[in-house]
Amino acid sequence: MKKFLKILLKIIGALLLIGVIGFGILYAIYNEPIPEGKSGSAADALAKKMLKAVNHEAYKNTRYLEWSFAGGAHKYKWDKENGKVEVIWDNYKVNLNLNDTSSSLVNKNGAIVTAKESRDIINTAWDYFNNDSFWLVAPFKVMDKGTERSIVTLEDGSEALLIKYAVGGTTPGDAYLWKLLPNGFPESYQMWVKIIPIGGIEASWDDxxxxxxxxxxxxxHKMGPITLYMGDLRAYN
Structure with a gap:
């Protein structure tokens, strides 16, 4: 048994070493620093051009958004007008109040969970919503309070829009470099976010x-070999 455990530990150690080396190689190849951009009226104008391309006015006037994420594991119905969203995953359903999370209601297997027990579940729903809604509506948030906008000139001479989030969401400090079509429509962004240790990973905005x-x-959205689907999309009043 001792001999087996020694062999097992050696195998685990070798696998960990391979993983560390592999991550180091990926980091060296793909990691990019956040580019320097030029802020000012031109950056704001490019952001407004992007908002017009995705019809920001219609977004502001839309009350309900429905979608899913994580392969359908997370489901949402967002009432933008009242600041409430129904979040469903596993055996939980949370009626999340975005303006006062303490008044949110939690159901587990169809039964109401007490306020004390529901605190962590509400926090999880909040984190899920912040992440999963960003993959849906990030283009509409480029002029939000606390954002910093600048223009980055790419190698091909085109202009990209760098957005830094100083406040808000679950991970303030994240930055995104939007690559746009000539009419301002978003094609993809590169990310510098806390949850991804390699900076500059690119994700497409498709379909x-x-x-x-x-x-x-x-x-x-596509990130290398991974495709993230937004489920059955609905936006209505």
């Missing part, structure tokens, strides 16, 4: 759909 209220929403 755009025009909702019944007129705004445009993405149905999927």
């Amino acid at each position: 755009w759909q025009i909702m019944e209220t007129g705004l445009a929403l993405p149905a999927s």
Whole structure:
């Protein structure tokens, strides 16, 4: 048994070493620093051009958004007008109050969970919503309070929009470099975010759909071999 454990520990150690080396190689190849951009009126104008392309006015006038994330494991119905969202995953359903999370209600297996027991569940729903809604509506948030906008000139001479979030969400300090079509429509962004240790990972914004209220929403995103689907999209009043 001791001999077996020694062999097992050696195997585990070798695998960990391979993992560390592999991450180091990936980090060296793909990690990029946040680029320097030029802030000012031109950056604001580019952000407004992007908002017009995705029909920000229609977004502001849309009351309900429905989608799913994580392969359908997280499901949402967001009432933007009242600042409430229904979050469903596993055996939980949280009626999340975005303006006062302490008044949110939690159901587990159809039964109401007490306030004391629900605190961690509400925090989880809040984190899920912040992350998963960003993959849906990030283009509409480029002029939010606490954002810093600047223009970055890419190698091909085109202009990209760098957005830094000083406040808000679950991970303030994140930054995104939007690559745009000539009309301002978003194609992809590169990310510098706390949850991804390699800076500059790029994700596409694909399969755009025009909702019944007129705004445009993405149905999927690609990051290398991974595709993130947004489920059955709905936007209505």
